[in-house]
Amino acid sequence: MTQLSTLIPLVRERCGGVLEKFALDHLKRAYQKFCAESLYLARSQQFNQGEAARLTIDDDHAFGGVSFVLDANGHELERGLDYNVSVSGEVFITKNTSAFKVFYYITPLFSLPDDFDANDTLISKYADYLADGAASTLMKMPNTQWTEINFSEHYRRNFIDGYRLAYREAINALDEKRPTKPREFY
Incomplete structure (x- = not known):
């Protein structure tokens, strides 16, 4: 770094x-x-059904938002219908899928060391x-x-x-x- x-x-x-x-x-x-x-600080993370889908955020960074989510078959899920996202960066899936991949981004905190x-x-x-x-x-x-x-x-x-x-x-x-x-x- x-x-x-x-x-x-x-x-x-x-x-x-x-x-x-x-x-x-x-x-x-x-x-x-x-x-x-x-x-620019885009990330992706994969989860299995039933796992707590808490997104990993780097030190001195905050959760920025979710770009999109794919199910196990590679189909894009719809926000609000198939999944929801909390402000802290936790994804809640409402569609039944064995696994899903979240594409998201992070931003630096306001006060950086x-x-x-x-x-x-x-x-x-x-x-x-x-x-x-x-x-x-x-x-x-x-x-x-x-x-x-x-x-x-x-x-x-x-x-x-x-x-x-x-x-x-x-x-x-x-x-x-x-x-x-x-x-x-x-």
Whole structure:
């Protein structure tokens, strides 16, 4: 796992003179927003009938939501009809099936520790976008040597483009595992 502090030099390229503590705090915020908007931290877990279907959540993370659930035959179950999900990440199956697989995502907690281990793949692919997100909020800080409102908007747009790219990647990866529903024509 990679620590967010490794991205501080990228933030300093964008915001000259920023203090390390400020850079790390804004990187943590950018990472949280990036993960929440992109649904990049997707997971899957399989359960057997009768097992308590409590989803595994990583340390310093919270349950984000369920994307879809497949039964033992690989058919997609309908939320509210075949299964329900609690706020804490427990899945309750109402359909009779020998096993089921849950595809879900997690998000980082609001208050992350300074030595937080971030997702390696996300950091290696989207480091510049995360630095842009941190820079966009840092540049809005009043009365600092790095305050620059115009550049802030530029970095904010780059950050949004980054989590949109990551969202598309995450959805495409999920769609490869999701069965296609047959269309009914009348």
